[in-house]
Amino acid sequence: MKTFSELIAEGTITDAASNYLAIPKMSIEKIVGKPVEVLKVFTEISTVNGAGRYLLHLRILDSSKEVKVFTNSKILKMQLAAIPPEVFPFQTTIIKYKDGNKQYFKLT
Numbered sequence: 001m002k003t004f005s006e007l008i009a010e011g012t013i014t015d016a017a018s019n020y021l022a023i024p025k026m027s028i029e030k031i032v033g034k035p036v037e038v039l040k041v042f043t044e045i046s047t048v049n050g051a052g053r054y055l056l057h058l059r060i061l062d063s064s065k066e067v068k069v070f071t072n073s074k075i076l077k078m079q080l081a082a083i084p085p086e087v088f089p090f091q092t093t094i095i096k097y098k099d100g101n102k103q104y105f106k107l108t
Helices: 004-009 074-081
Strands: 035-047 050-060 065-071 090-099 102-107
Touching (some): 050 074
Antiparallel strands (some): 035 050, 035 090, 090 102
């Protein structure tokens, strides 16, 4: 019987965790207004803040730094869910806007 690491090594499966565990975490507030490349999106992630979050694997284009960003933004999640997997990676800018006391994030 093969081990999980052998399956990864031979390319039978990919280690999804390696795509996001080894990169630094960044607040979404720090990337607002910066051009980014969305490399991968992981859905239905549970964190200490709750379940149903999305984890974005991003490259900040002005520095080429790769980061991970957790979000529970309803609009961002709806936009990302509508993007077909074959479109990844893609470039965008995340903006923030306020409506009354609420703040929202969205792709532009």
